[in-house]
Amino acid sequence: xxxxxxxRDPSMTDPGQEAVVERLARLDLQKxxxxxxxxxxxxxxxxxxxxxPDRPCRWMPDFGSTLQYVMEGFKNHxxxxxxWEAAFGNDMRxxxxxxxxLSKVRALNGACEAIVNVAINRAWDxxxxxxxxxxxxxxxxxxLHSEVDAxxxxxxxxxxxxxxxxxxxxxxxxxEWNEAWDTAWSNARSGQSGWATFSEAVRxxxxxxxxxxxxxxxxxxxxxxxxxxEDTRDKPVFVFNAAAQVNLDQMSVSDVDILLPxxxxxxxxxxxxxxxxxxxxxxxxPSISIVDQRVHRPDGPAVAWESGECHWFWRGVWVPQWLxxxxxxxxxxSIMSERNQELRRCMIERFGAERLIREGNAQLVSExxxxxxxxxxxxxxxxxxxxxxxxxxxxxxxTHRTYFLSVPxxxxxxxxxxxxxxxxxxxxxxxxxxx
Amino acid sequence: MSRVFAQGDVLLVAVAxxxxxTFQVVKGVEDVVVLAEGEHTGHxxxxxxxxxxxxxxxxxxxxxxxxxxxxxxISPPGASLQHGPGPHARGDHDSLEIPAGTYVxxxxxxxxxxxxxQARPVYD
Numbered sequence: 001x002x003x004x005x006x007x008r009d010p011s012m013t014d015p016g017q018e019a020v021v022e023r024l025a026r027l028d029l030q031k032x033x034x035x036x037x038x039x040x041x042x043x044x045x046x047x048x049x050x051x052x053p054d055r056p057c058r059w060m061p062d063f064g065s066t067l068q069y070v071m072e073g074f075k076n077h078x079x080x081x082x083x084w085e086a087a088f089g090n091d092m093r094x095x096x097x098x099x100x101x102l103s104k105v106r107a108l109n110g111a112c113e114a115i116v117n118v119a120i121n122r123a124w125d126x127x128x129x130x131x132x133x134x135x136x137x138x139x140x141x142x143x144l145h146s147e148v149d150a151x152x153x154x155x156x157x158x159x160x161x162x163x164x165x166x167x168x169x170x171x172x173x174x175x176e177w178n179e180a181w182d183t184a185w186s187n188a189r190s191g192q193s194g195w196a197t198f199s200e201a202v203r204x205x206x207x208x209x210x211x212x213x214x215x216x217x218x219x220x221x222x223x224x225x226x227x228x229x230e231d232t233r234d235k236p237v238f239v240f241n242a243a244a245q246v247n248l249d250q251m252s253v254s255d256v257d258i259l260l261p262x263x264x265x266x267x268x269x270x271x272x273x274x275x276x277x278x279x280x281x282x283x284x285x286p287s288i289s290i291v292d293q294r295v296h297r298p299d300g301p302a303v304a305w306e307s308g309e310c311h312w313f314w315r316g317v318w319v320p321q322w323l324x325x326x327x328x329x330x331x332x333x334s335i336m337s338e339r340n341q342e343l344r345r346c347m348i349e350r351f352g353a354e355r356l357i358r359e360g361n362a363q364l365v366s367e368x369x370x371x372x373x374x375x376x377x378x379x380x381x382x383x384x385x386x387x388x389x390x391x392x393x394x395x396x397x398x399t400h401r402t403y404f405l406s407v408p409x410x411x412x413x414x415x416x417x418x419x420x421x422x423x424x425x426x427x428x429x430x431x432x433x434x435x
Numbered sequence: 436m437s438r439v440f441a442q443g444d445v446l447l448v449a450v451a452x453x454x455x456x457t458f459q460v461v462k463g464v465e466d467v468v469v470l471a472e473g474e475h476t477g478h479x480x481x482x483x484x485x486x487x488x489x490x491x492x493x494x495x496x497x498x499x500x501x502x503x504x505x506x507x508x509i510s511p512p513g514a515s516l517q518h519g520p521g522p523h524a525r526g527d528h529d530s531l532e533i534p535a536g537t538y539v540x541x542x543x544x545x546x547x548x549x550x551x552x553q554a555r556p557v558y559d
């Protein structure tokens with residue numbers, strides 16, 4: 001008599017799912033092993049599953065050189081392979097996007113994302129700088145409003161040409177680039193998020209593809225058949241968090257054939273790739289330091305290629321080198337005058353909130369039985385709010401230890417702030433026994 | 436009577452009594468249930484007997500997922516949550532006597548630059 005099938009145990013994951021998750025979890029991000037032959041074999045399988053012609057891989061030493069290579073449009077190609085985009089890229093874009101999942105996934109993707117952003121940012125900054133300089137000169141020379149406008153436009157056009165370089169781009173690419181540039185510029189001038197539009201457009205033009213991102217999506221798609229997974233604590237959050245978001249019943253065998261090779265390529269050390277019509281431009285996996293699921297390293301570059309290209313990160317935020325390697329440069333004065341909110345938060349964390357309070361830069365907002373709430377105001381919408389809590393246990397020297405916790409800017413009482421640190425409302429956090 | 440217990444960066448909130456299912460139980464070594472390890476000091480928050488740790492994500496939905504450590508079921512007459520390198524070796528916090536019952540265990544968090552970045556809408 002055939003055995004009765006076991007009722008599915010919800011804590012058990014599908015063996016295929018488990019295998020992919022385990023493979024990705026085992027990757028040593030700090031000391032990645034790059035096996036070019038295996039990457040190339042995997043990409044060959046991927047293309048074959050899509051019924052597209054195979055093409056050679058071009059290995060670049062790091063991200064900077066790769067971007068330059070692609071930007072300069074070697075062999076007259078600047079965009080991605082349209083056919084591949086249609087067969088694979090578009091398919092990937094139809095994945096359901098969930099804001100919460102994206103925010104978590106961003107942590108690990110931070111390294112890949114941020115360095116792409118840095119390069120695009122440089123072009124953007126250059127454009128803004130030259131536009132500002134042109135406007136200032138025009139104003140100094142007493143130009144009329146319309147002349148200032150004209151100077152801005154001229155500068156912008158020059159910057160755009162710089163972006164295009166000496167490259168013979170495809171006409172369609174040039175149009176796309178120009179359109180992206182113009183939209184971004186008009187948004188920037190009307191105070192909307194110019195950079196976001198711009199960077200998205202540039203990515204589309206360049207066809208930037210993160211192996212990590214693609215592999216992760218592939219893994220989710222292949223992996224997650226159980227909407228709820230138990231005991232995820234030991235597994236990297238990034239592997240799991242999107243898992244529940246995808247409707248996997250719709251996945252076919254051919255999808256697995258297309259997507260699994262991307263997981264193989266990532267595992268073999270591929271970090272980013274550009275799929276061009278006659279070659280694949282490959283970037284090896286750099287060494288990435290991950291702490292608490294975020295790209296982070298307090299004493300050196302968190303992302304580094306063997307070529308010497310480095311990037312610095314503080315708790316998932318891309319930061320300049322000095323913040324990590326010359327923290328003595330940070331003073332309460334430089335913090336108070338820093339306009340970039342993200343950078344300022346990192347500076348405070350490096351410097352110490354307690355020291356900022358001690359040096360008289362914070363105001364006491366509220367005090368109750370739960371502690372004291374301090375706020376540093378910088379005249380913008382991102383004040384730094386800290387709750388000071390006293391340890392209930394008496395230390396051997398007879399004193400109570402005090403510690404400082406950063407909380408969201410909107411907190412108004414110490415009670416509310418301490419409750420937030422445990423994920424509770426003030427109503428839930430009362431009559432507490434503490435040691 | 437208190438329903439909320441905090442020992443440094445670990446918090447227990449009393450909830451309705453539930454019986455853990457076998458597959459939900461997180462097995463400890465010799466009755467020791469560790470709620471959090473000390474990153475730098477080696478001091479951990481732990482029960483040494485009388486406690487079962489289990490995970491029930493469905494019942495933890497009201498709490499931020501990244502703070503959820505698990506649920507604990509404490510048998511009568513209660514158990515002692517200790518902080519330090521081992522049983523009865525004192526760390527930074529006195530031990531905390533917790534009455535029998537079921538509790539959800541949460542970790543403490545901070546709002547740091549990474550969190551702020553994620554919480555912030557995209558603008559330039």
